[in-house]
Amino acid sequence: MEKNIVISSLNNLAAILHDNYLYEFIINDSTYQVGNIYIGTIARIFPTIKAVFVGIQINKKYKNGFIHANDLFLLRNKKNVPSLSVIVLKQKLCVQVIKEAFFDKNPRLTVNVSIPGRYVIFSPLNKIVCISRRILHNNEKEYLKSLALLIRPLSFGGIFFRNNAIQVSTDVILEEWEILKFRWKLIIKIMNQNLKLQSFLLYQDSNISKKIIRDFYHLQISSIFVDLPQALKKIRFYLEYWSCLTFNPNLKLLVVSKQLLERFKIHSAIAQAYSFRVELLPAGYIFIETFEALTIIDVNSGIFDKQKHPIGLVLILNCSAAKEIAYQIKTRNISGVIVIDFIDMISKKDQLELLRYLHKLFKYDYAQTQVVQFSELGLVEVTRKRTGKSILELIINSYPNFSKVYSAMCRIKVIDPTKFLSEKSSYLTARLSLIKTYSSAYFEQRTFTPDVKVIQCTKETYVLNYIMRQKKMKINVL
Template sequence: MQKKIIISEFYNLAAVIHKDKVEELLFTTKHYQVNSIYLGVVNKIFPSLNAAFVNIDNKYKSGFIHSSDLHFVKRSRDFNNTYSVAISDILTSGQKILVQITKEPALNKGPRLTTNLTFVGRYIVLLPFSKSICISKTVSDSNERNYLKALAVLLKPVTMGLLLKPSIVGVSEEVIINELKYLKAQWNFIQKLACISPAPKKLCGNDNLVYKAMRDFYVDQNTSILADSNYAAYCIRKYLNKWACSLATKNNVQIYNDCNSIFELNGITLAFKQAISNKVDLPLGAYIFIDKLEALTIIDVNSGGFNKPVTSHSAVLKINLEAAKEISYQLKLRNISGLIIIDFIDMQFQQDQLQLLKYFHKCLEQDVAAPQIVQLSELGLVELTRRRTKQSFSEVFSSSYSQPILQNFRDKTFVQILNTELKYFQFNCQHFDCYTLPSVSISNSSIISYQSKISSDLNNPIKHINPTVFSHYYSIQRDSKIIT
């Protein structure tokens, strides 16, 4: 089945479609992206927590760093007892420190930081503070693993380490060498920049949506790519050429003009509506209700209008199996992380419970966030955890405020949904630590056509944007000038 990558630079949105279903929705914000590198200043040290808060941006929350994430920052040369040393013996207040974001901030928490920097490419990951060689476990062929290990031994810098990604299989040595040179040059540049820059300062960002989408989700020549501007298509072809991808794919990059029809046709609008709603309907009449709280997420499974002529226990099992599949999909789509408690419909037989858990575990295997089922409690509640890396869908769109408004948008287009939420948050901006941007003068003709279409739909020109709530959906990096 062909895979699609749909990129909209204007809305700062990318979607990955596989088997006619949205697998991923990608967003980028202006600040605090995973893998972004900052030169920070130690703000406060908490010996009781063995952790510290680091100021990496004066406009936003400070980052949190634990002593176990302080690699190669110790004053002594003994690196064997890093986890047992008090943080007050490593850091001092006001000290400059080079850090990288490993987890994006939550609504009430800052980002999680580390000093063990990594530079991610399409085929390899450069580890400046390690000398190890790691090969992805998904590369199962022993001959291929031996070849990659021998290649890594020859290419690895003396003082650095390498991690080889699954996409490296079948790639020529020349392409790998070029990418390694690029990552080394990036690290050398950051070292020099850190020496001359005042703190706090952002040294390296990870907010290039086109690059992230192509690097992480492009697979092979069977992948079709759609972009909303000539510049985005140019960048895509440039990256594919850099990674020595097939000529067929580079010629298969299409440019679309009507985002509404493209989003509707590929199910992006439906996926977006589901992700901003607490209730998700299941095909057979049942539904699940997702309630995200600060400490945990609760998911309730209800039979609803399910009325199939089957016996009682088999009907309950069928509903639960259907719900398990949809829950695994919603967890990935919404980026729900932390502690998750699921209340499936009660099952009398232990055999049915084991069958449900086995099927649910199989559905979660494809999730890169590695969900772990903890247990099935005596009350019939399934407890699981999911690793947090980036912000959840509700945090990006702050659904605690938008939910009452957006529940009525079942029949609206994707553009209308986004802009109505924008207007709602501008009206309620006192709930957020935010500001508005001045007017934007845009030279790209395709973007002007988008702006005029949206303005005509809502009868309200787009002039003031809330970047805290709405990321930078309307930020045009190269084809626009901000009038101050």
């Protein structure tokens, strides 16, 4: 399987491709805040729900963060039990975002600050030693535990070994450990200089090239494509900084200056991830409807007739749908409770075979996923841990009015929903083409009648009227 990475510095996004298919989509926008470290002030304390709200002022919408009592384990009372009695109003805390804000929920915070590296994660406020669950060999686990015991007496803080730690020498790990400790000392200095402020950003990962090489690059990657020569220099610097080129000397670094996203069909992949209906091969289709913490997936057989075809064909269609569902959940980054309504199967043996196939599909998902057995209504329940924003949330947060116009135009059938976000009329292109339309709250439209009239309308109405006018003139708007 050929694995490539595409990084667009102009659009501040990246994609991981497996055999030219979108496997993962990463974007850095103004609302991205996971891993950021802030100085915050305690705004409210709720003893009944054992929660604290800390003012950190991420943006205009999210001004507070949520901390549960279990995340205050570093602030303990005399009985060594996490308690809200050890904190007071307007007390200042050094907090880190561990879960993104989504829809109307504030981000979740913790006082257990950690600084990530490629091979280790430094946690300065505790003394815990952890090893990644992806490291399966016992000899490697024992080696890393011994290395942690050698490091700990000479320094402070906890250490977490990532999966990449088994591929490098001890000197590289020790060097990165010292760099992370030095970075924490700089954060302490910045914090001491800004104690008078109620909230302040101390640390942020804003470089997408650094994030991709640190968190997503591995030895199976064969090529990295970028759109700017300056971005290629950054990529090469981080690869040499983490000694990645020594383990993969055949890695190709290429610059595609024109139409990088169109060449790898990332626009069409985003369009498919935003559509509600997905076609299946050889027959059938699925509907995906996502709510705040619940996703409903319905599998339809299309023109398939059970009476004219053998019963075993139902299992084949369901397995084909399960493969596409696992791919869509991965690419869209759907989390929460997922309810799947497959084509009805009478045989219990076929149901167990489908569940085994689903377990195999979700086995290599980095997010913790659990597949539950068939319910009495014939539904399959899947739970997936939230690891970031979905593509739908990223689109809505990047441009809030975009989804309203999209749904309105699809509802009145001005456009085909499957072609609205095609390769030529993608989400990114639509943002650029509609930016002038969204620049103000009201628009003036003058008619060509002798009596000149000025009509005021909302943004969505103006866009719809404009597209309808162009459609009558037989002009391709997008």
